[in-house]
Amino acid sequence: SAVISQKPSRDICQRGTSLTIQCQVDSQVTMMFWYRQQPGQSLTLIATANQGSEATYESGFVIDKFPISRPNLTFSTLTVSNMSPEDSSIYLCSVKGVAGGPGNEQFFGPGTRLTVL
Amino acid sequence: DQQVKQNSPSLSVQEGRISILNCDYTNSMFDYFLWYKKYPAEGPTFLISISSIKDKNEDGRFTVFLNKSAKHLSLHIVPSQPGDSAVYFCAASEGGGADGLTFGKGTHLIIQP
Numbered sequence: 001s002a003v004i005s006q007k008p009s010r011d012i013c014q015r016g017t018s019l020t021i022q023c024q025v026d027s028q029v030t031m032m033f034w035y036r037q038q039p040g041q042s043l044t045l046i047a048t049a050n051q052g053s054e055a056t057y058e059s060g061f062v063i064d065k066f067p068i069s070r071p072n073l074t075f076s077t078l079t080v081s082n083m084s085p086e087d088s089s090i091y092l093c094s095v096k097g098v099a100g101g102p103g104n105e106q107f108f109g110p111g112t113r114l115t116v117l
Numbered sequence: 118d119q120q121v122k123q124n125s126p127s128l129s130v131q132e133g134r135i136s137i138l139n140c141d142y143t144n145s146m147f148d149y150f151l152w153y154k155k156y157p158a159e160g161p162t163f164l165i166s167i168s169s170i171k172d173k174n175e176d177g178r179f180t181v182f183l184n185k186s187a188k189h190l191s192l193h194i195v196p197s198q199p200g201d202s203a204v205y206f207c208a209a210s211e212g213g214g215a216d217g218l219t220f221g222k223g224t225h226l227i228i229q230p
Binding site: 004035043048092094105107108109111 | 161220223
């Protein structure tokens with residue numbers, strides 16, 4: 001499997017501000033996704049990060065709130081904009097289609113724990 | 118509407134015995150299923166998967182069973198070890214795994230010495 005890193009690992013932010021989370025993979029991957037896990041809840045898919053084009057968002061998530069970039073096959077960013085306390089979650093990057101690896105499994109990064117005051 | 122359900126929030130099993138974690142789904146379009154293990158402050162770790170064309174997949178101590186007619190899958194861990202104590206998530210996907218995953222709420226497995 002690929003080695004996936006996320007920055008920052010955690011942050012405490014003031015409401016109304018924005019935070020950009022980075023996801024770096026040590027090998028090229030076909031697909032990258034962003035999930036969040038709110039306190040006591042399961043993981044929820046936010047969007048699929050598409051290389052060189054706009055991300056594909058799931059119902060309930062919009063680009064203005066969660067802009068996503070994916071400039072190449074190993075890197076993606078998720079921005080949480082105009083934050084409110086309800087955005088306090090763990091945000092996770094995942095990847096699929098690791099070169100030379102299994103085809104359909106998704107592998108997850110360590111997550112970014114965000115607290116909004 | 119939760120499409121993937123794990124109805125047991127927690128499960129306690131004695132070390133050396135079999136752990137059975139259950140998962141039900143409602144979306145008939147799901148055709149690829151995965152189990153993940155998660156420790157606190159870490160991302161989920163992939164354990165095992167199964168395609169809807171199979172009814173069983175085995176990898177070491179882990180076996181996943183799929184009953185399509187009942188829309189039910191289970192993860193068997195045998196023998197259970199103390200390091201297996203974690204939260205286990207069931208996840209499902211359409212398109213043979215091409216899409217993003219829909220997760221259950223997880224089951225906290227506790228292995229008792």
